[in-house]
Amino acid sequence: MNCQQAKSLLDSYADGELEASAIVELEQHLQNCPGCASSWLNLQSLKKSLKQESLFFTAPEELQRRIKSALPSPAKTTPQRPIWNWNWLTATMSGATVCLAMLLMVTLNRPSSEQQLTQEIVSSHIRSLMATHVLDVVSTDKHTVKPWFNGRLDFSPPVNDLAAQEFPLIGGRLDYLGGRSVAALVYQRQKHVINVFIWPAKEADSNPAVLAPRQGYHLIHWSDAGMVFWAVSDLNEKELLEFVQDFTTGGR
């Protein structure tokens, strides 16, 4: 391989997109050619610097509010026609009565905000198991997963490596719970996926509390140092609790 060939492959090599056969030849060339080796170093420094957090622009909160207010409201019903239109009112009276009755029932049966949150967490966990949504960043390395959240969230979630405890980290993703973006860390025990949802909240530190299972999923909730944690999995309660203990002690 000559220098021109080597230099044309450096970008794909740095991006992890070079095929195995070419990698061997290129690496040999880099060992023997100081010129290409220094181009390689420059490219790596450039790539590293382009990933720095401060280059990433975070959306202003105002933008999220504007977009949400432009969407059909998830909480309210769509506007009704004016009720002083008597012809319309008479014609749809029965329909309106039924709607009103249903609305009342929904209101009366509205779950408490905690119940609503646990339901959201379980739904989010289930959704994450559906094919491709489970991970935005795939890595077993906490030094890859933790920085990935930089610039994507306004807080930095604690990420622990629990492979030694047989709960290997498999990655993370952004999720959306209770009206805010949250971090979701994904761990595994055998075939069981564990989602840990994390976000900051003004809540006193609390020890792990096991909640009643929902739809067959176990939930454990705790808070620590200004962050709220929810672990959810189809793993049995004992092992999930074991996981939470390992997680909170940082795998020590």
Add this chain to the structure above:
Amino acid sequence: MDERDRTKQFEQRVLPHLDAAYNLARWLTGNEYDAQDVAQEACLRAFKSFGSLRGENTRAWLLTIVRNTFYNWLRKNRPPEIAGELGDEAMAVEDIAVNADILNLRLADAETVRHAIAELPVEFREMIVLREMEGFGYKEIAELSDVPIGTVMSRLARARKQLQRRLAGEFKPGEQQ
């Protein structure tokens, strides 16, 4: 799907990627006001076609829409900028002399790096954002930006060369712009 369920699902599945959408729009438009407009319009368009989203990568799907929205916006607002800037000029990237010490010094300063990226032609800038900041692979970038993989590779390589040149050395202003 019920309208309200749809809103809720959209908020859960798509809005977590709003930062990525805004970041791309911000780099493409070059200022926060246009970026907000483009990101907002893209999100509303995304909501309309949300029903067609299946198992694909939501972030890539949303960024495709941001990108399309941006190019529509650009055609309406600034026609000359994209006209024939890149064309298909020589794919080869000429070798350049880079002083590693100067390069590393300038790379350490985020403001300088930001400025250098902002000066790249828009087609190069988007490659840098998609590859380095969003971490997409060549194939995903090719699909997302609707160009062949070969074009992705050559644009990325040329973008990086231009950055190194602007940061480390003998780049003459006005040469590429």
